[in-house]
Amino acid sequence: AQRVTQPEKLLSVFKGAPVELKCNYSYSGSPELFWYVQYSRQRLQLLLRHISRESIKGFTADLNKGETSFHLKKPFAQEEDSAMYYCALTGGGNKLTFGTGTQLKVEL
Amino acid sequence: NAGVTQTPKFRVLKTGQSMTLLCAQDMNHEYMYWYRQDPGMGLRLIHYSVGEGTTAKGEVPDGYNVSRLKKQNFLLGLESAAPSQTSVYFCASSLRLAGGPGDTQYFGPGTRLTVL
Numbered sequence: 001a002q003r004v005t006q007p008e009k010l011l012s013v014f015k016g017a018p019v020e021l022k023c024n025y026s027y028s029g030s031p032e033l034f035w036y037v038q039y040s041r042q043r044l045q046l047l048l049r050h051i052s053r054e055s056i057k058g059f060t061a062d063l064n065k066g067e068t069s070f071h072l073k074k075p076f077a078q079e080e081d082s083a084m085y086y087c088a089l090t091g092g093g094n095k096l097t098f099g100t101g102t103q104l105k106v107e108l
Numbered sequence: 109n110a111g112v113t114q115t116p117k118f119r120v121l122k123t124g125q126s127m128t129l130l131c132a133q134d135m136n137h138e139y140m141y142w143y144r145q146d147p148g149m150g151l152r153l154i155h156y157s158v159g160e161g162t163t164a165k166g167e168v169p170d171g172y173n174v175s176r177l178k179k180q181n182f183l184l185g186l187e188s189a190a191p192s193q194t195s196v197y198f199c200a201s202s203l204r205l206a207g208g209p210g211d212t213q214y215f216g217p218g219t220r221l222t223v224l
Contacts, residue, residue, distance in 0.1 A: 004150075006150075009148070043112075043198075043215045043216060043217050043218070044151075044198065044200075044215040045214075045215065046212045046213070049212075086150060086151065090211075095141070095153050095156060095166060096153070096213065097153075097167075098143075098150040098151040098152070099150055100148055100149060100150040101150050
């Protein structure tokens, strides 16, 4: 079975501070991991995926197979980063398994 | 190009009533999904479809039925609504199955359902 754990329901940081949203997963094979984001009054959308090894809106995420983690990081938080962030995993099958989400609040 | 649309946006039902949620996509995607979003639970897959005329159960299928009669539409039905089905329902579609190029899921705006 595949499982995604996001231990923080709410993360509050000040503008300009570093951000790290934690994501741990459980899967016996080689997973593909994603971060989806939902801004206020907008629909859920893909932020980034590990296979692309890209940086989107200043966010990066590295897959650490030893620690089974895929934490989302940004060196300097911006007010517009405030949103709900979901980590998701697929084992190569036909569905995504989402974590419970972390609400990021960037304070001025 | 509207992407993924959902009808209705809001609905209040009484226990035992039935209703159908409609999801439509204009991106010619093969794969469509229905999720529910509950506080502290994240998104959980209810049912999904890998093509016109096919459906499959997800993580929490009980109390729901689905149909995919046309490629662009995916219907979610509640035959006898229960308060436990109070939730926000999201539809999504993707070009390909999860795990490969083109597998990004595109989400609809959601339907907020309350069952009294």
